[in-house]
Amino acid sequence: MADVAVLVRAHWTRGEPGREAPAELVTALYRWWVVAMVLKILGATWDICWHFRWLRDDLAPPHLLNSVGTVMVIGLVVFHSYTGIGVDKVTLRWMQWGLGIFLVAAPLDVINHRVNGLDITAWSPSHALLYLGTGMMSIGLLLGWYRQGRSDRYYYPITYFLWFTVLDNFMFLNQHQEYGVLGLAAWERGTPYAEDSLLQFAADQLHRPLDYIAVENFTLPTPDWLYPVWAVLTGLGTLLLARTLVGRRWTATTIAAGYLVFRCVAWALLAAADFPISTVPFFLLIGALAIDMSAQLITRLRPLIGAAAVTAAAYAALWLQDAYIAAPPSDYASALYVVALLAAMWWLFEHLGSGGVRRIEQHLAAIRDRRGRGLSPR
Template identity: 50%
Template sequence: MSLKQAPARIIGWALPYWTRGTAGRETPAELFRVLYLGWLVAFVFKVLGSSWDVSWHFRWIRDDLAPPHLLNTVGTVIAVGLTIVHWYTGYGVDRTASRLIQWGTGTFLIAVPLDLINHRINGLDITAWSPSHALLFIGTAFMIAGVIRGYFVGAPAGRMRTTVLTILFGFFLENAIFPSQHQEYGVLGLAAWIRGEPEAEPALLDFAAETLNRPVDLVAIQNFSLPVPDAVYSVWAGVVGMIILVMARIMVGRTGTATMIALGYVAYRMLIWPLLVVIGFPGSAIPFFLILAAIAVDLAFLIPLPAYIRPLVGTALITGGVYGGLYLQDLLVEAPPYAPGSWPLAAGLLLATWLLTELFVRRYRLRAEDAVAELR
């Protein structure tokens, strides 16, 4: 098939499926594979764009049409197209998955102009933890959750199902950790400025200082690089990041799931780091501690315990993995700034969240064995 013939062949294949239907409609296997391959491609573009975006903003003044934004937009356009397909045809999703995808995509699309307006008013909007940015992360989280749900209920049992669900949870983890990259880049950016080798362009440093009504001094650079309390990093990773890995272990149902996700994410960060640095962009502290924390998640599921006892033991193991991992990383290589004394807060929140997760999992039958039983 030539390149000229390809569009016509693709349209000819897709048109018979373009019929109105309700969510939960029986989906041909080939169409199901194409839809979820489309989601994987969309998320790859979004992750590549977002990874470059953080590094970009630690060097240049913000630009709406910056290459990272355009790369991310490619993924967003694909996601919007797939959302419309699911909504109109009902193929590839049940009602819950369709609603999650629609709410997530809608929230993301609403957040984009709000974020642009926010930057027009507030300039750099220095922290990644701002309300407009939060809407972008939340929208993406709902979107990925819907895709996970759709694949969970629709994919046949087997190695492909396990692999794709694991990859989707990897995207979920990346989205959750994304705002924390501000601290991961900031800790190295601040150190570079103190050494007299700033990574940011002078125009960005001047603009950031002016936003804070200060000269370009240590206080201004510290507020630009590390604008939130150190506890935010460790508590966020110890609660939100870890509950995603817990859910992944429950829904995928395979030993080592959490560890594989963390290894994949850290490997990606190790790959993208030199690529960015080689082309002249700042590097970041890589969250190696996530590997030890993920091993703790998997260990918690190896212990034969009742569902509502496991969170108690698991919280102790995982909190030790997160804070112990951060401590070891700080000894061996550069670690993001964290607050060791915040561990009781992280542990308490993780335990409460895990107990609620157990109720949620039971209510909506989200264990791996539940889906396999339904498929049979």
């Protein structure tokens, strides 16, 4: 810590993105990013179960924990922006825009709650902006770490964690249904997780008595097709992109297993503290295994075959989880649409992973060069 502080003070001067700096300083910056993202994820994980028990409070402990991570992110982005260390222009723009959107979305979310009341659903527009900002920061982190962290001995563990942050950011939305399905069951048993004032508030918003319809609208307000479609296209889609770009054989399975271990540990801790509990999307591990196995196929039809295999495996595992453990309501007929969309994503990811990004960057650089010389972009 003392050595890093010395390096920070020595390099606290104005510089352009891509500025040379000691590898120890660059590595330390990205490890502080890991700490900041851990705090934000812990705060968000605690936050959603908090809102299934009590009425919203701007200064609730989960919000404060998340805010500590956000303050760290602000400090890191300011350092990158001022010194130019540890980032290139593209990486820095992703970080800056992501943080900017998040900081705009936070007060908008507070205003939204003041105007619309409870608004617990994770699918609200103001919440979507929070996820978008966090996701853009994670993309910037991945780009920066890919270009700056290759020499670090913990390159792959940190790479996997950064992909974990993208997966968690997408799957966080589905946690509404994962908490909701057990919350509704608890209410039917006569032992609701939520306090009476929260349930009555939800019923009053619908202008109806506190009955099954009111509680269902509070716990499961989304259509049944949304849960499996979102899990496969964004959750497993993230793992597919990670497998394509990282290139290691069991990348998708490793990240999915890490995510599920985190969810299980969080489940145990929250249950021990008498907080509401959720279902855990174990079916993602089966889908991740299908991704890693399908990625080894040597055929031009791999995107189509892989998409069919991954969708079938994930939907079958989700059905088994619903039958023997618990899972949110799901419309399994949606698999037909998911296969086509996932196949298109698979083809696009393989195109990008095989050099498509590099060719796009070279093309844009050539356009900028021609414009600089006063020539037509064509």
